[in-house]
Amino acid sequence: MDEQRMNLSAGFACPLPLSEHKNILLAHGGGGNLSHQLIKNLFASQFQNAFLDPLHDGAIFSAGGTRFAFSTDSYVIHPLFFPGGDIGTLAVNGTVNDLSMCGARPLYLSSAFIIEEGLPMEDLWRVVRSMDAAAKASGVLLVTGDTKVVDRGKGDKLFINTSGIGIIPEGVDISPRHARAGDTIIVSGTIADHGIAIMSVREGLEFETTIESDCAPLNSLVEAMVAASRDIHVLRDPTRGGVASALNEIAESSSLGISIREENVPVAEEVMGACEILGFDPLYVANEGKILAFVAPGAAENILAAMRAHPLGKNAAVIGEVVSDHPGTVIMKTRIGGSRVVDMLSGEQLPRIC
Amino acid sequence: MDEQRMNLSAGFACPLPLSEHKNILLAHGGGGNLSHQLIKNLFASQFQNAFLDPLHDGAIFSAGGTRFAFSTDSYVIHPLFFPGGDIGTLAVNGTVNDLSMCGARPLYLSSAFIIEEGLPMEDLWRVVRSMDAAAKASGVLLVTGDTKVVDRGKGDKLFINTSGIGIIPEGVDISPRHARAGDTIIVSGTIADHGIAIMSVREGLEFETTIESDCAPLNSLVEAMVAASRDIHVLRDPTRGGVASALNEIAESSSLGISIREENVPVAEEVMGACEILGFDPLYVANEGKILAFVAPGAAENILAAMRAHPLGKNAAVIGEVVSDHPGTVIMKTRIGGSRVVDMLSGEQLPRIC
Numbered sequence: 001m002d003e004q005r006m007n008l009s010a011g012f013a014c015p016l017p018l019s020e021h022k023n024i025l026l027a028h029g030g031g032g033n034l035s036h037q038l039i040k041n042l043f044a045s046q047f048q049n050a051f052l053d054p055l056h057d058g059a060i061f062s063a064g065g066t067r068f069a070f071s072t073d074s075y076v077i078h079p080l081f082f083p084g085g086d087i088g089t090l091a092v093n094g095t096v097n098d099l100s101m102c103g104a105r106p107l108y109l110s111s112a113f114i115i116e117e118g119l120p121m122e123d124l125w126r127v128v129r130s131m132d133a134a135a136k137a138s139g140v141l142l143v144t145g146d147t148k149v150v151d152r153g154k155g156d157k158l159f160i161n162t163s164g165i166g167i168i169p170e171g172v173d174i175s176p177r178h179a180r181a182g183d184t185i186i187v188s189g190t191i192a193d194h195g196i197a198i199m200s201v202r203e204g205l206e207f208e209t210t211i212e213s214d215c216a217p218l219n220s221l222v223e224a225m226v227a228a229s230r231d232i233h234v235l236r237d238p239t240r241g242g243v244a245s246a247l248n249e250i251a252e253s254s255s256l257g258i259s260i261r262e263e264n265v266p267v268a269e270e271v272m273g274a275c276e277i278l279g280f281d282p283l284y285v286a287n288e289g290k291i292l293a294f295v296a297p298g299a300a301e302n303i304l305a306a307m308r309a310h311p312l313g314k315n316a317a318v319i320g321e322v323v324s325d326h327p328g329t330v331i332m333k334t335r336i337g338g339s340r341v342v343d344m345l346s347g348e349q350l351p352r353i354c
Numbered sequence: 355m356d357e358q359r360m361n362l363s364a365g366f367a368c369p370l371p372l373s374e375h376k377n378i379l380l381a382h383g384g385g386g387n388l389s390h391q392l393i394k395n396l397f398a399s400q401f402q403n404a405f406l407d408p409l410h411d412g413a414i415f416s417a418g419g420t421r422f423a424f425s426t427d428s429y430v431i432h433p434l435f436f437p438g439g440d441i442g443t444l445a446v447n448g449t450v451n452d453l454s455m456c457g458a459r460p461l462y463l464s465s466a467f468i469i470e471e472g473l474p475m476e477d478l479w480r481v482v483r484s485m486d487a488a489a490k491a492s493g494v495l496l497v498t499g500d501t502k503v504v505d506r507g508k509g510d511k512l513f514i515n516t517s518g519i520g521i522i523p524e525g526v527d528i529s530p531r532h533a534r535a536g537d538t539i540i541v542s543g544t545i546a547d548h549g550i551a552i553m554s555v556r557e558g559l560e561f562e563t564t565i566e567s568d569c570a571p572l573n574s575l576v577e578a579m580v581a582a583s584r585d586i587h588v589l590r591d592p593t594r595g596g597v598a599s600a601l602n603e604i605a606e607s608s609s610l611g612i613s614i615r616e617e618n619v620p621v622a623e624e625v626m627g628a629c630e631i632l633g634f635d636p637l638y639v640a641n642e643g644k645i646l647a648f649v650a651p652g653a654a655e656n657i658l659a660a661m662r663a664h665p666l667g668k669n670a671a672v673i674g675e676v677v678s679d680h681p682g683t684v685i686m687k688t689r690i691g692g693s694r695v696v697d698m699l700s701g702e703q704l705p706r707i708c
Contacts, residue, residue, distance in 0.1 A: 072500050073466065147389065155510070
């Protein structure tokens with residue numbers, strides 16, 4: 001009887017590795033602290049295996065002597081169409097970029113559509129043409145797909161998942177765990193363009209010129225960088241959660257400190273203006289066509305030159321370095337000479353930004 | 355001026371390859387005629403390349419001398435939990451099965467979650483544990499993932515996409531285009547269990563025993579079949595749209611006719627009873643753990659014996675053959691001695707069945 005009661009009570013013990021929130025919040029998808037905890041505690045703890053790296057943009061596996069990168073992303077951006085792109089462009093470029101951040105040459109993409117009943121056929125057709133154009137621009141092939149339709153009110157127009165496969169060239173070994181003390185940190189251009197472009201449309205803001213998303217395929221830029229030097233340790237595209245969250249994840253993965261200088265972080269003037277109006281810190285705003293690169297200090301000059309010679313890297317800049325002080329923490333020297341801790345995004349800044 | 359007008363009018367011509375429906379209907383996701391048209395005319399016509407086969411369950415590509423299968427599926431089933439499984443079991447087994455239908459040994463899966471704000475954490479945790487158990491049961495690894503959260507009312511609790519990669523063993527060459535006149539058609543067991551299990555829950559029907567989904571990973575059954583003979587031409591898991599739609603797709607791909615006998619198609623008694631009550635033809639009801647195999651007639655006996663020796667194939671039966679008459683058409687000899695055309699599902703039978 002006692003034994004039975006014990007079994008019962010064991011059966012009723014909460015098996016959840018997360019106890020703080022009983023329900024999913026928007027912030028669990030925001031790319032900051034809560035996203036990070038959900039992925040680490042719920043998914044990664046259950047699915048653990050040698051290939052799964054919850055802090056990397058994709059998985060890396062070998063078959064027949066070749067190394068492959070494999071990555072997936074669902075796109076739920078609202079609105080579907082925005083200055084500089086649409087959900088289709090984003091769905092192709094986003095996964096091309098995740099593969100590129102593994103150092104891989106992207107080859108094949110799948111595309112899976114979840115369509116809400118009632119979506120105008122013409123909108124779907126626009127998106128499909130954008131995907132085709134984006135695939136051609138980055139040289140990937142859309143080779144397999146799936147289509148599901150959900151009843152009206154059970155989706156939001158269109159969600160797209162793309163998964164991708166790429167081949168990692170010999171000698172390339174890029175991972176957020178490979179940051180080393182002394183590494184130079186480079187950003188490939190101005191930050192926060194994507195998030196502010198989306199937010200401007202949502203809020204109906206008008207600026208003197210239209211702020212456009214930076215949505216772009218980064219594979220050819222990465223190719224140029226790898227051709228310049230193999231001393232690239234970490235690549236990361238700072239999407240949801242922005243540069244601040246990406247740097248925090250790398251500091252955590254590598255157990256090293258990161259030091260950046262505010263004055264060196266490129267932000268377009270109109271984007272900075274919009275950030276001030278909207279109350280956003282550009283360090284936390286999503287990008288869809290930018291790279292953070294951690295490279296050996298001796299190779300930084302060559303890599304920076306290669307980046308600046310590429311149209312997507314012409315505003316590339318050194319923004320800081322990896323240090324052995326303050327492991328796991330990102331510290332920024334501010335414009336006015338002070339210094340502050342740059343935390344991971346907590347809560348939700350911009351839901352459904354990608 | 356005339357030239358300009360011509361250009362303008364060309365610019366305003368409707369670019370849509372589909373004109374019949376201006377908006378997406380539920381039936382565009384039902385696995386029947388409209389799904390087929392959407393995929394063929396909208397997606398496949400735009401994304402065309404040598405790897406994309408709109409009628410196959412996945413794409414096949416070679417790298418470094420190895421042949422790979424790559425497949426994707428989004429799961430939007432309602433309800434999330436049902437007799438015999440849940441959305442997590444289905445998401446793993448469904449993609450394992452798509453790879454298996456390419457003759458591949460499934461290896462790696464991605465999993466991408468679109469979660470509606472407010473989903474109980476405990477439900478997500480149950481699903482994650484099911485996915486883990488299903489992955490272990492079929493021997494695949496969940497190696498990479500993504501999590502998005504959409505605002506309340508913009509999704510429906512949980513959608514999951516899984517994409518998968520498998521390796522195709524040497525000498526295996528399976529495709530819906532490889533059906534040949536004379537091929538024996540085998541089904542691996544009773545049909546319509548999945549669809550009826552879901553429908554029973556939705557409609558609150560009670561039968562004497564609970565009808566359970568047949569949701570299961572088919573890779574080990576396919577392995578046993580391939581070990582018995584390499585003379586397997588086509589494999590297909592008849593999910594959305596059921597056996598009827600799958601046979602029609604194969605008849606179309608191969609430009610051959612298909613002849614089946616109603617009395618040989620295995621349907622469990624209680625499922626047949628439920629079909630009668632609900633007004634469904636079991637040939638159109640979804641399965642999630644069954645195979646249709648088209649095999650050389652000389653190899654049929656061996657393959658059938660191997661299937662019957664496997665727990666998932668114990669009710670395997672020969673249901674018909676491929677004929678050179680009536681190309682593109684499926685004809686069934688009925689129990690009462692007549693014969694009728696078995697069309698592809700038109701319209702929507704069971705929305706969100708997978």
